[in-house]
Amino acid sequence: MAPSPAAVAAAMPPAADPEREEEAEQQQTKWGAALEGLVVGSYCHDVLLRGGRVVGETLGGAAAFVSNVLDAASPPEASFAVVSKVGPDFAYASAPAPARHPSLLCPAPTTSFHARFSDAVASPAAHAPDRQLRRVHACDPIYPDDLPERRFAYGLAVGVAGEVLPETLERMIRLCRAVLVDAQALIRAFDADGGGGGAAVRHMALEGTPYARLLQRVAFLKASSEEAPYVGVETARRRCCVIVTEGRDGCRLYWEGGEARVAPFPAVQVDPTGAGDSYLAGFAVGLLWGLSATDAALLGNFFGAAAVSQVGVPTFHPKMLQAVKQILEDKAIQRSNPCINGATFTFQRSNMHDELHASLAGAARLMCELQTDPATDNNGADICSAQVPTSPSSAC
Numbered sequence: 373m374a375p376s377p378a379a380v381a382a383a384m385p386p387a388a389d390p391e392r393e394e395e396a397e398q399q400q401t402k403w404g405a406a407l408e409g410l411v412v413g414s415y416c417h418d419v420l421l422r423g424g425r426v427v428g429e430t431l432g433g434a435a436a437f438v439s440n441v442l443d444a445a446s447p448p449e450a451s452f453a454v455v456s457k458v459g460p461d462f463a464y465a466s467a468p469a470p471a472r473h474p475s476l477l478c479p480a481p482t483t484s485f486h487a488r489f490s491d492a493v494a495s496p497a498a499h500a501p502d503r504q505l506r507r508v509h510a511c512d513p514i515y516p517d518d519l520p521e522r523r524f525a526y527g528l529a530v531g532v533a534g535e536v537l538p539e540t541l542e543r544m545i546r547l548c549r550a551v552l553v554d555a556q557a558l559i560r561a562f563d564a565d566g567g568g569g570g571a572a573v574r575h576m577a578l579e580g581t582p583y584a585r586l587l588q589r590v591a592f593l594k595a596s597s598e599e600a601p602y603v604g605v606e607t608a609r610r611r612c613c614v615i616v617t618e619g620r621d622g623c624r625l626y627w628e629g630g631e632a633r634v635a636p637f638p639a640v641q642v643d644p645t646g647a648g649d650s651y652l653a654g655f656a657v658g659l660l661w662g663l664s665a666t667d668a669a670l671l672g673n674f675f676g677a678a679a680v681s682q683v684g685v686p687t688f689h690p691k692m693l694q695a696v697k698q699i700l701e702d703k704a705i706q707r708s709n710p711c712i713n714g715a716t717f718t719f720q721r722s723n724m725h726d727e728l729h730a731s732l733a734g735a736a737r738l739m740c741e742l743q744t745d746p747a748t749d750n751n752g753a754d755i756c757s758a759q760v761p762t763s764p765s766s767a768c
């Protein structure tokens with residue numbers, strides 16, 4: 373797929389100041405051809421509650437969901453390192469993602485969240501807030517010195533509890549050719565209160581945070597539709613490409629001079645936790661396979677749908693993964709010169725976008741079938757909503 377000149381967007385991240393330009397040039401050679409990524413954000417404990425009752429206890433943290441997707445679907449030549457912090461109480465050290473990508477151990481307890489799902493019938497609005505979050509423990513922040521002293525092709529800033537400090541994000545930007553950021557790492561505030569235990573999670577305006585000045589050196593900023601008003605899409609899109617995820621409605625991309633809507637995939641939702649994290653990792657995977665941003669967003673939607681189909685960090689069926697990889701092998705493009713390691717990104721959809729959606733929809737159907745296959749143990753009911761789950765045949 374050779375993008376038309378009109379389809380090739382401006383250099384990302386923009387090298388606005390000469391110092392940055394010079395630095396980028398010096399570093400270009402050091403990045404080399406290796407496709408190594410850097411994931412920064414801590415694993416955590418998630419406790420899911422409904423009607424005052426614990427309905428699930430799982431491994432959480434965007435880094436866990438992200439690692440899971442990157443491990444599953446990155447091209448063979450790509451690898452990544454994770455910088456995460458947990459305490460001595462961490463209960464999931466032997467789960468696949470933390471086992472492959474261990475954390476730094478701190479004396480403080482592991483970050484933990486209580487997610488309180490409404491007992492009411494789920495809202496018909498696709499992007500209504502689905503849960504009240506409280507941060508019960510916070511592990512130590514991740515400091516710039518915690519990051520490895522080498523260059524990376526790309527970085528993912530995926531904090532959940534304010535652990536990615538502004539100076540840490542700045543260091544990521546220096547180390548990584550392209551940085552993708554989850555807005556939740558930047559705009560969460562934690563209001564301690566006497567009752568209920570822990571601190572209620574709320575959002576603050578990105579513009580008022582020390583992260584705002586770094587945006588022009590970020591390649592992609594992802595926000596959920598709930599977070600988008602705090603990000604200020606119209607301002608942010610002038611600095612980087614902004615992606616807004618819209619739950620079961622898919623997502624939209626906004627860049628300076630253009631925007632695109634990307635259609636979702638069907639899913640039988642059992643737990644919405646980690647949809648956004650898995651989306652961002654799927655999107656990065658799409659870029660790694662050489663897709664344009666709008667085409668890569670299809671992979672984001674695909675893995676977002678996969679995440680909501682299971683409780684906690686999902687297990688992908690090998691047949692489904694094989695189908696996805698085959699599609700990417702067939703469709704993906706300039707693997708010898710992937711966009712994520714180059715200086716520019718193509719934003720617009722390619723002429724094979726619809727075909728790619730159709731092929732991935734086939735893999736999504738396979739996922740639904742495998743999920744409801746009595747031979748697999750993934751056929752759970754929706755533990756986080758009183759809504760009767762959509763039947764697999766009608767949802768998929």
Ligand SMILES: Nc1ncnc2c1ncn2[C@@H]1O[C@H](COP(=O)(O)OP(=O)(O)OP(=O)(O)O)[C@@H](O)[C@H]1O
Pocket residue numbers: 595596597616617618619620621622623636637638639641644645646647648649651672673674675676677680
């Ligand atoms: N019910 C669903 N059906 C299909 N796809 C979904 C569904 N929910 C989420 N997705 C996919 O996952 C993406 C991210 O979901 P969402 O917008 O809910 O993120 P989020 O609110 O950040 O999630 P979380 O905070 O739970 O990780 C969506 O853009 C969509 O592609």
Ligand SMILES: O[C@H]1[C@H](O)[C@@H](O)[C@H](O)[C@@H](O)[C@H]1O
Pocket residue numbers: 416417418431432433434435437485505532556645646647648649
């Ligand atoms: O495990 C989850 C997940 O990473 C979500 O994206 C985040 O919003 C929650 O805070 C966390 O508990």
